[in-house]
Amino acid sequence: MNTPRITSPRFQRRARLGATAIAVAVAALLLAACGSGSDEGGGEAGEPETEGITVYSGRIAPLIGPAIDLYEADVDRDVQVRFGDSAPLAATILEEGDNSPADVFYAQDAGSLGALEDQGMLAPLPKRILREVPPRFRSDDGRWVGITGRSRIIAYNPDAVEASELPDSPLELTGPEWEGRVGWAPSNASLQAYVTALRATEGEEVAREWLEGMVANSTQSYASNVPVRDAIASGEIDVGLINHYYVAEAKSEQGPDYPVDVFFPPDDLGSLINVAGAGVLESSDRKQEGFEFIRFMLSEPVQDYFVESSREYPLAPGIDPPADVVPLNQIPAPEIDLSEISDLEGTLQLLQESGAL
Amino acid sequence: MAGLATGLRRVGTLRDGAAGRAGEVVFGSRRPPIGLLSLGVLAAVAAALPAIYLVVVVAGEASSAWETISDSRTLGLTLRTLALTAAVTSTAIAIGLPLAWLTTRTDLPARRIWATLTALPLVIPSYIGAYLLVSALGPTGLAADALGVDRLPSIYGFFGAWLTLSLFTYPLVLLSVRAALVRLDPQLEDAARSMGRSRRETFSSVILPQLAPAIGAGALLVALYVISDFGAVSIMRFDSFTREIYLTWQSSFDRTGAAALGLLLVLLSLALLAAYSWVRGSFNYHRSGPGTARPSAIVPLGRWRRPALAFCGFVTLIALVLPVGVLIYWAVQGIGEIDGRALASHAGNSLAAAGGAAAVAALLAVVIAILAVRFPGPLTRVVERLGFAGYALPGIVVALALVFFGTRVALPLYQTLAMLVFALTIHYLPLAVGAVSSSLLQVPPRIEEAARGMGRRPLNVFRTVTTPLVAGGIAAGAALVFLHALKELPATLLLAPIGFETLAIDIWRQTTLGFFEASAIPSLLLLVVAAPPLWWLTGRGEPSA
Numbered sequence: 001m002n003t004p005r006i007t008s009p010r011f012q013r014r015a016r017l018g019a020t021a022i023a024v025a026v027a028a029l030l031l032a033a034c035g036s037g038s039d040e041g042g043g044e045a046g047e048p049e050t051e052g053i054t055v056y057s058g059r060i061a062p063l064i065g066p067a068i069d070l071y072e073a074d075v076d077r078d079v080q081v082r083f084g085d086s087a088p089l090a091a092t093i094l095e096e097g098d099n100s101p102a103d104v105f106y107a108q109d110a111g112s113l114g115a116l117e118d119q120g121m122l123a124p125l126p127k128r129i130l131r132e133v134p135p136r137f138r139s140d141d142g143r144w145v146g147i148t149g150r151s152r153i154i155a156y157n158p159d160a161v162e163a164s165e166l167p168d169s170p171l172e173l174t175g176p177e178w179e180g181r182v183g184w185a186p187s188n189a190s191l192q193a194y195v196t197a198l199r200a201t202e203g204e205e206v207a208r209e210w211l212e213g214m215v216a217n218s219t220q221s222y223a224s225n226v227p228v229r230d231a232i233a234s235g236e237i238d239v240g241l242i243n244h245y246y247v248a249e250a251k252s253e254q255g256p257d258y259p260v261d262v263f264f265p266p267d268d269l270g271s272l273i274n275v276a277g278a279g280v281l282e283s284s285d286r287k288q289e290g291f292e293f294i295r296f297m298l299s300e301p302v303q304d305y306f307v308e309s310s311r312e313y314p315l316a317p318g319i320d321p322p323a324d325v326v327p328l329n330q331i332p333a334p335e336i337d338l339s340e341i342s343d344l345e346g347t348l349q350l351l352q353e354s355g356a357l
Numbered sequence: 358m359a360g361l362a363t364g365l366r367r368v369g370t371l372r373d374g375a376a377g378r379a380g381e382v383v384f385g386s387r388r389p390p391i392g393l394l395s396l397g398v399l400a401a402v403a404a405a406l407p408a409i410y411l412v413v414v415v416a417g418e419a420s421s422a423w424e425t426i427s428d429s430r431t432l433g434l435t436l437r438t439l440a441l442t443a444a445v446t447s448t449a450i451a452i453g454l455p456l457a458w459l460t461t462r463t464d465l466p467a468r469r470i471w472a473t474l475t476a477l478p479l480v481i482p483s484y485i486g487a488y489l490l491v492s493a494l495g496p497t498g499l500a501a502d503a504l505g506v507d508r509l510p511s512i513y514g515f516f517g518a519w520l521t522l523s524l525f526t527y528p529l530v531l532l533s534v535r536a537a538l539v540r541l542d543p544q545l546e547d548a549a550r551s552m553g554r555s556r557r558e559t560f561s562s563v564i565l566p567q568l569a570p571a572i573g574a575g576a577l578l579v580a581l582y583v584i585s586d587f588g589a590v591s592i593m594r595f596d597s598f599t600r601e602i603y604l605t606w607q608s609s610f611d612r613t614g615a616a617a618l619g620l621l622l623v624l625l626s627l628a629l630l631a632a633y634s635w636v637r638g639s640f641n642y643h644r645s646g647p648g649t650a651r652p653s654a655i656v657p658l659g660r661w662r663r664p665a666l667a668f669c670g671f672v673t674l675i676a677l678v679l680p681v682g683v684l685i686y687w688a689v690q691g692i693g694e695i696d697g698r699a700l701a702s703h704a705g706n707s708l709a710a711a712g713g714a715a716a717v718a719a720l721l722a723v724v725i726a727i728l729a730v731r732f733p734g735p736l737t738r739v740v741e742r743l744g745f746a747g748y749a750l751p752g753i754v755v756a757l758a759l760v761f762f763g764t765r766v767a768l769p770l771y772q773t774l775a776m777l778v779f780a781l782t783i784h785y786l787p788l789a790v791g792a793v794s795s796s797l798l799q800v801p802p803r804i805e806e807a808a809r810g811m812g813r814r815p816l817n818v819f820r821t822v823t824t825p826l827v828a829g830g831i832a833a834g835a836a837l838v839f840l841h842a843l844k845e846l847p848a849t850l851l852l853a854p855i856g857f858e859t860l861a862i863d864i865w866r867q868t869t870l871g872f873f874e875a876s877a878i879p880s881l882l883l884l885v886v887a888a889p890p891l892w893w894l895t896g897r898g899e900p901s902a
Contacts (some may be wrong), residue, residue, distance in 0.1 A: 095760040
């Protein structure tokens with residue numbers, strides 16, 4: 001095919017160009033590799049401490065970065081942090097098995113921690129850590145503890161809805177007056193935890209009816225909580241089921257006029273408290289350091305930091321909750337044990353059968 | 358890409374005429390050198406690792422896997438995914454084919470510029486593209502503001518997924534067809550014209566049939582892209598295979614169920630491959646003798662000039678100007694908060710990972726292409742087909758497979774740059790194999806034979822004679838792998854060394870937080886990094902460039 005072309009000057013010029021492109025790519029690779037290598041080297045040279053533990057974090061860097069900085073300063077060791085979403089990180093740890101580089105798993109929800117616990121991948125935590133956290137915010141087997149708490153809420157756009165119009169229970173959002181006005185994130189762990197809790201307390205049928213009712217009511221699905229909040233702010237929807245701190249965050253960034261407000265529905269677990277928590281891996285050979293890390297996360301400076309920055313509820317005793325949210329003890333939270341709401345699989349099936357997912 | 362068309366129909370071409378038989382003579386026998394063969398088998402096994410992993414997992418719990426597969430939902434899922442694939446693929450052809458012709462064969466003003474502009478949407482990752490479309494065309498997006506209406510009809514679901522994927526994958530068809538158009542022998546067209554056929558008849562009876570393999574190759578890549586895409590379908594909330602795999606696995610840690618669906622996806626893509634080679638088999642266009650290498654005549658557009666320009670402009674507007682405009686709009690809002698150093702280091706890391714993958718993939722592609730082109734046989738065909746395994750799977754499956762193997766087989770390499778490069782390489786290897794194969798096809802074995810006749814050793818012949826002649830194809834393959842690896846997300850997230858941040862990771866992190874201003878700048882930088890190789894790719898083979 002087109003035989004003479006390969007000997008034509010044009011083709012050879014192109015060939016040379018191609019070869020040059022490869023050479024450039026390889027050179028760029030080497031340069032970049034050297035560049036990143038020397039960065040690391042520089043960092044290590046400046047801080048002669050020994051290498052510390054490795055944390056897999058389902059919480060985002062801007063949120064727990066400062067908390068980890070506090071810990072690094074305290075123990076004078078580096079911490080390696082791998083960031084990601086909680087569930088993929090948990091699945092990664094499951095794939096990694098005994099060779100996981102992770103020492104601590106810091107998850108955004110109890111479900112991912114429960115999954116690791118069920119597979120026997122978490123080590124029992126010492127009593128002195130477990131004592132710090134109320135029993136309903138830690139695992140029954142004592143293998144993970146909650147570090148901060150968050151509440152489910154109904155977020156709403158005050159320009160579109162009066163607070164007095166809002167229902168006392170999320171279950172009422174299936175009513176005809178809410179058709180097409182509600183947003184949720186069915187693939188998000190927080191909503192799934194709520195459904196699991198609903199199944200555990202009110203029974204399978206109530207949960208199913210609610211989900212089917214929500215779907216039939218043209219509830220808008222989003223990939224996660226933030227887009228739900230943003231859709232409320234932009235007027236795409238009027239109310240949404242999310243966690244309290246998303247609104248607090250946006251208000252502290254964009255000012256008090258940000259057009260999303262928070263309502264804590266008192267009925268039917270509407271204000272369910274879930275936790276971000278941590279556990280130490282059974283496969284870790286630095287368990288003591290892992291325990292110390294978790295203990296430090298429950299210490300006053302770190303708990304205060306979380307209260308300040310993300311408006312979450314502190315779970316260690318004696319720490320004041322954020323001033324601008326309803327205090328934990330005033331939220332009509334059901335006495336439901338987070339360990340009991342680990343049947344995500346059943347929830348997923350229900351979500352799929354009802355067409356929510 | 359271009360190469361895939363010719364690359365995949367090589368066997369017929371080579372067997373034709375004296376040149377084909379010479380292929381057997383080059384290395385003295387039809388058996389490939391053992392070193393080359395083992396390297397090729399090694400590369401193929403590496404590329405098949407994700408599929409092997411799926412088999413291992415599914416075999417571990419066969420009954421539960423079967424439960425997932427036989428679930429009635431799975432059929433619906435398959436049909437939905439196929440419907441989306443068919444719709445996107447035909448749209449991509451409808452956009453890509455005319456653009457390819459306009460930018461190679463006509464007197465379209467500023468042809469070369471249009472060629473690059475219309476190919477550029479390729480580098481916009483589907484997760485960014487989908488988000489940008491939502492923010493522009495969503496119910497209360499910028500368009501609703503501009504039109505002064507309260508809300509537009511919902512973009513979510515099939516329509517949104519179709520629109521996003523069509524807009525950002527049609528360049529795969531465009532590039533493939535363009536390259537084929539440039540290579541076409543003008544003699545046939547001239548003959549048809551001299552016998553009184555009109556331009557239109559010539560196009561439909563002479564040019565179009567010759568383009569069929571290239572259209573097929575581009576369509577195949579689009580189809581494979583669609584069935585393995587996660588970003589667009591999840592943002593557009595369309596329930597396709599990949600979204601289901603992700604949800605199954607993330608919501609319930611149901612590894613077996615997810616793996617079973619993953620295997621189905623592999624079968625689906627193998628079926629696509631088979632369908633493609635079957636279609637391709639019915640077209641067999643190649644010259645038996647050497648032809649001329651003169652450029653084809655340029656078709657004057659005449660009164661079609663305006664509509665043609667409008668078409669190019671419209672496609673560029675919605676697939677490139679609109680998304681990039683929204684990006685720039687955000688970037689301007691977030692410009693005060695740029696951390697230049699961090700951005701530079703992310704860009705450096707992206708270059709390292711994508712550049713490394715491009716280089717390794719190009720090397721492996723040369724091995725596989727030599728085996729497949731010069732030593733066609735059952736074993737080398739298997740080697741070549743296996744090379745496709747990694748491309749059809751979603752990045753997340755490739756990543757998990759390598760987590761599994763990394764921690765069990767290659768622990769010292771786990772979470773190193775080498776592992777990430779390896780993952781990206783096997784994920785995008787077929788892109789390079791296609792490009793290298795097609796340029797190897799254009800090198801007549803006679804030349805190698807001549808060198809061999811003068812007493813050179815086979816490897817020496819390949820190094821000194823063949824390699825310089827296929828350098829363009831190798832570079833094109835490397836460039837394609839580079840462009841794809843640059844924007845890859847799930848494998849990069851799971852396999853990068855701790856603290857190794859790339860532009861794609863940065864973008865993902867900022868968008869999950871809803872910080873679109875902050876994500877716009879790394880997104881733009883990603884486009885800037887990707888533009889030069891793409892410019893080079895679109896200019897490749899340009900008659901008048």
